[in-house]
Amino acid sequence: MPYETALQRTKSNAAAYTPPPWRDVPTHYEVYTERHLDRIPALRGLPEELVAEMRVVADVLPFRVNRYVTDVLIDWDEVPRDPVFQLTFPQRGMLSEADFERMADLHRRGAAKDERRAVADDIRRGLNPHPGDQQALNVPLLDEERVAGLQHKYRETVLFFPSHGQTCHAYCTFCFRWAQFVGDTTLRFSAKEAGTLHEYLRRHREVSDLLITGGDPMVMKTRHLADYLTGLLQPSLEHVQHIRIGTKSLTFWPQRYVTDGDADDLLRLFERIVASGRHLALMAHFNHWREMETPIAREAIRRIRDTGAEIRTQAPLLANINDDPAVWSRMWRGQVRLGMIPYYMFVERDTGARRYFEVPLARAWEIYRTAISGVSGLARTARGPSMSASPGKVEIQGVTEIRGEKVMVLRFIQARDPDWVQRPFFARYDDRATWLDDLRPAFGEATFFFQHPARATPPAAAG
Numbered sequence: 001m002p003y004e005t006a007l008q009r010t011k012s013n014a015a016a017y018t019p020p021p022w023r024d025v026p027t028h029y030e031v032y033t034e035r036h037l038d039r040i041p042a043l044r045g046l047p048e049e050l051v052a053e054m055r056v057v058a059d060v061l062p063f064r065v066n067r068y069v070t071d072v073l074i075d076w077d078e079v080p081r082d083p084v085f086q087l088t089f090p091q092r093g094m095l096s097e098a099d100f101e102r103m104a105d106l107h108r109r110g111a112a113k114d115e116r117r118a119v120a121d122d123i124r125r126g127l128n129p130h131p132g133d134q135q136a137l138n139v140p141l142l143d144e145e146r147v148a149g150l151q152h153k154y155r156e157t158v159l160f161f162p163s164h165g166q167t168c169h170a171y172c173t174f175c176f177r178w179a180q181f182v183g184d185t186t187l188r189f190s191a192k193e194a195g196t197l198h199e200y201l202r203r204h205r206e207v208s209d210l211l212i213t214g215g216d217p218m219v220m221k222t223r224h225l226a227d228y229l230t231g232l233l234q235p236s237l238e239h240v241q242h243i244r245i246g247t248k249s250l251t252f253w254p255q256r257y258v259t260d261g262d263a264d265d266l267l268r269l270f271e272r273i274v275a276s277g278r279h280l281a282l283m284a285h286f287n288h289w290r291e292m293e294t295p296i297a298r299e300a301i302r303r304i305r306d307t308g309a310e311i312r313t314q315a316p317l318l319a320n321i322n323d324d325p326a327v328w329s330r331m332w333r334g335q336v337r338l339g340m341i342p343y344y345m346f347v348e349r350d351t352g353a354r355r356y357f358e359v360p361l362a363r364a365w366e367i368y369r370t371a372i373s374g375v376s377g378l379a380r381t382a383r384g385p386s387m388s389a390s391p392g393k394v395e396i397q398g399v400t401e402i403r404g405e406k407v408m409v410l411r412f413i414q415a416r417d418p419d420w421v422q423r424p425f426f427a428r429y430d431d432r433a434t435w436l437d438d439l440r441p442a443f444g445e446a447t448f449f450f451q452h453p454a455r456a457t458p459p460a461a462a463g
């Protein structure tokens with residue numbers, strides 16, 4: 001097979017990886033889920049024990065890859081350390097020892113599917129499937145009805161989850177949306193109608209930004225995407241000036257923009273939006289520079305940029321994948337060179353396989369600081385490390401000492417109450433804290449300023 005020969009490269013040297021030319025990569029989308037582990041040729045070369053562990057974990061956490069990921073992106077000589085392998089394949093450490101053993105035991109006993117499913121559901125309930133209570137909060141009303149598929153947390157920005165975009169070309173092992181992918185439909189955000197979206201926006205003239213998210217909206221056919229997007233160009237929606245699409249397709253399926261049957265129609269759609277005077281940005285999710293190295297990914301980036309759309313990049317910081325400043329510096333520099341704009345470094349949320357990926361906040365800041373000092377100003381547009389917490393996006397600005405007390409300096413990049421934005425606040429230094437909830441106010445204060453009852457205003461979008 002052409003991909004395999006092209007994948008030959010120096011052992012133990014990820015930097016020497018030479019991806020195949022894009023004309024040789026698979027163009028027919030072929031997916032593998034937990035039911036198809038047997039069919040992935042590369043797994044046959046791995047120790048049977050490792051594959052057995054994958055089966056156990058894949059019973060609990062969502063698993064989905066495609067042949068571009070397995071045949072081109074993953075460097076199998078580097079497995080299990082390979083970052084794209086860690087990004088997509090289940091690993092034993094993603095479950096607690098107790099949960100793993102519980103499921104492994106069922107496998108050893110050859111337990112029936114129903115029994116395994118019941119245990120899987122139970123384990124999932126213990127993994128905080130709804131971090132930040134996103135399901136209950138921030139869902140707006142239209143004529144007193146809750147609008148499913150919309151979230152309006154920050155005054156100027158509406159998030160939209162199109163029902164056709166609730167899956168991805170492959171799944172990330174750390175994804176905080178994992179609960180949507182394991183078949184529990186009550187947990188699923190969805191929106192049936194582009195009409196509801198447009199009507200909501202028509203009545204909310206304070207909204208300048210629409211962020212279309214998922215899953216991955218780019219799994220949609222161009223004609224479905226067009227239903228949502230062309231309607232935004234009507235005169236009554238002129239206040240919606242900035243349209244963002246969150247996607248990991250540049251990593252998992254760049255063919256979407258190059259060889260898919262409706263790739264050219266998609267690019268024409270982007271051009272129409274840009275021609276209308278709107279700002280169109282793809283918010284591309286890249287965890288590692290390796291994802292941007294393939295010629296087809298570069299061709300996709302070039303074609304998108306040609307339409308006048310911007311590409312901004314964002315990713316969580318993850319142990320076992322990218323907790324190394326050199327990875328971030330190289331990734332950000334590469335993005336700038338390819339015409340993309342580094343935007344966010346996120347702190348991994350408190351859900352799913354979090355233990356496996358979590359990085360203490362103090363360490364996250366050090367990685368950010370080292371990475372950002374290694375790049376020129378053009379790549380210092382990346383903000384972070386940022387926690388998308390319930391009151392807003394909180395950035396760790398640094399660690400310092402104030403009058404003898406070691407503290408962490410924080411600020412809101414984005415907040416439920418616009419008045420909180422950019423106000424510095426201080427937490428007691430804690431080298432083990434991994435999330436906002438773990439932090440305590442510095443200087444003996446009882447609460448952070450945004451927790452004072454008088455200031456705890458309701459969500460901007462309620463009603």
Ligand SMILES: *Cc1c(COP(=O)(O)O)cnc(C)c1O
Nearest residue numbers: 153154157159211388393413414
């Ligand atoms: C990050 C985020 C946004 C966008 O915020 P920007 O500061 O404009 O990038 C909007 N809504 C939610 C819920 C978010 O988490």
Ligand code: SF4
Nearest residue numbers: 168171172175215248
């Ligand atoms: S592409 Fe995004 S939504 Fe899909 S699994 Fe990865 S992080 Fe989650």
